[in-house]
Structure formats: structure tokens, C-alpha cells
Amino acid sequence: QAQLQESGPGLVKPSETLSLTCSVSGAPLTNNFWNWIRLSPGKGLEWIGYISFSGSTNYNRSLNSRVTISVDMSKNHFSLMLTSVTAADTAVYYCARGRYDGSGCFYLDSWGQGTLVTVSS
Amino acid sequence: SYGLIQPPSVSVSPGQTASITCSGDKLGDKYASWYQQKPGQSPVVVIYEDNKRPSGISERFSGSNSGNTATLTISGTQAADEADYYCQTWDNRAVVFGGGTKLTVL
Numbered sequence: 008q009a010q011l012q013e014s015g016p017g018l019v020k021p022s023e024t025l026s027l028t029c030s031v032s033g034a035p036l037t038n039n040f041w042n043w044i045r046l047s048p049g050k051g052l053e054w055i056g057y058i059s060f061s062g063s064t065n066y067n068r069s070l071n072s073r074v075t076i077s078v079d080m081s082k083n084h085f086s087l088m089l090t091s092v093t094a095a096d097t098a099v100y101y102c103a104r105g106r107y108d109g110s111g112c113f114y115l116d117s118w119g120q121g122t123l124v125t126v127s128s
Numbered sequence: 129s130y131g132l133i134q135p136p137s138v139s140v141s142p143g144q145t146a147s148i149t150c151s152g153d154k155l156g157d158k159y160a161s162w163y164q165q166k167p168g169q170s171p172v173v174v175i176y177e178d179n180k181r182p183s184g185i186s187e188r189f190s191g192s193n194s195g196n197t198a199t200l201t202i203s204g205t206q207a208a209d210e211a212d213y214y215c216q217t218w219d220n221r222a223v224v225f226g227g228g229t230k231l232t233v234l
Binding site: 044046051067068103106107110111114120121 | 129161163165170171173176177182212214216218221223225226227228
């Protein structure tokens with residue numbers, strides 16, 4: 008089982024860039040898909056995007072223009088950048104490992120504990 | 129973009145069976161997974177690939193998926209099962225979540 012841990016600032020000012028890192032232990036980043044998901048107050052889970060074992064990325068269309076996910080294999084961590092944030096980006100942000108078996112089933116089997124990011128001046 | 133619809137809330141009495149549905153266009157042609165999230169905790173997958181249980185998940189949790197609807201069934205519901213439940217599928221290489229269902233054990 009992989010262990011994941013999010014880190015980064017808990018407070019970001021409006022219009023600035025949110026940056027988070029997910030440190031992974033117990034699993035190499037050279038396998039599977041590495042995801043960011045968020046849970047906003049009073050709302051449900053929202054998938055932000057992933058970076059795959061091959062380095063390809065895919066993002067939620069609603070956030071596509073503001074999101075970048077990258078990976079640092081040497082540190083076994085991956086990162087999220089979300090630009091031009093507003094209060095609507097206030098949420099608990101989770102990183103998670105995605106498993107894909109090739110037959111069409113993709114699910115998230117390991118999650119970090121989550122980190123609250125508040126957007127406020 | 130693809131959408132999944134869940135009822136906002138479901139109530140069940142202790143010991144009874146709870147069923148939570150998830151609807152999407154031809155969802156039965158895709159795979160569905162289910163996550164349990166308790167307040168202040170991270171989500172945990174309880175069903176994947178329609179009906180498979182990860183190691184450590186109680187046999188009381190089961191799943192099915194056919195037509196346009198996937199269903200999570202919890203038998204012998206306990207107070208500890210009270211949580212938010214989310215369905216999830218994979219469409220055009222993107223992860224899609226349902227809106228979530230709050231399960232209340234009365």
C-alpha cells in the first residue's frame with residue numbers, strides 16, 4: 008500500500024498561485040496514475056487531474072487552463088499548481104494513487120490525509 | 129462531459145439494507161467504483177470494478193452495475209457506516225465522481 012502526504016501553504020491570496028506537493032512512499036512513481044482531488048465546503052469530491060507513469064497529464068476541463076501537475080522522480084513526489092485562485096478554490100486538497108488495469112477500470116486506492124487550503128486576503 | 133447522478137441522501141435503520149444508486153448514460157458499459165468518506169477523514173474505496181471489495185472491506189458491502197445504474201448495497205447497516213458515499217467512473221481518460229450521497233443510520 009502506498010503512503011501519500013500532502014504539503015504546502017494553508018493560506019493563499021486571491022489571484023495568486025496555489026502550490027502543493029504530494030510525497031509518496033512505498034510505491035514508485037514509475038507506475039500508476041498520480042491524482043489531485045479536492046473537496047470544497049458543502050460540495051462533493053472534484054477530480055482536478057493526474058500525471059501518469061509515462062509523464063502524460065490529463066486535467067478536469069473546468070480547471071484545465073489553470074492547472075499544472077508535474078512529477079519529480081528523484082524525490083518521489085508530484086506537485087499541483089493552480090493559478091489565479093479565488094475563494095471558490097478554497098477546499099481540502101487530496102493526492103491519491105490511481106490504478107488502471109487496462110480493461111477500463113480506474114480507481115483510487117490510496118489517498119493522502121488531505122490539506123486545507125483557504126483563499127483569502 | 130460525462131455526468132453521474134446520486135441521491136443527496138439515503139436513510140436506513142440499523143440492521144437493515146441500504147442501497148445507494150448512481151446513474152449515468154450507459155454506465156453499465158463502464159466500470160464503477162465506490163468510496164466512503166467520514167467527516168474529517170480521507171475517502172476509502174469500498175468497491176471497485178463494479179463489485180470487487182478491496183482487502184479489509186467488510187463483506188456487508190457489495191456492488192452491481194447494469195444499464196444506466198450502478199448500485200452500492202450495504203447489508204446489516206451499522207452506525208459506523210454513516211458517511212458520505214461517492215460513485216466514480218472513468219470516461220475519456222478522465223475521472224468522474226458522482227455528487228455524493230449522505231447515508232444516515234437512524
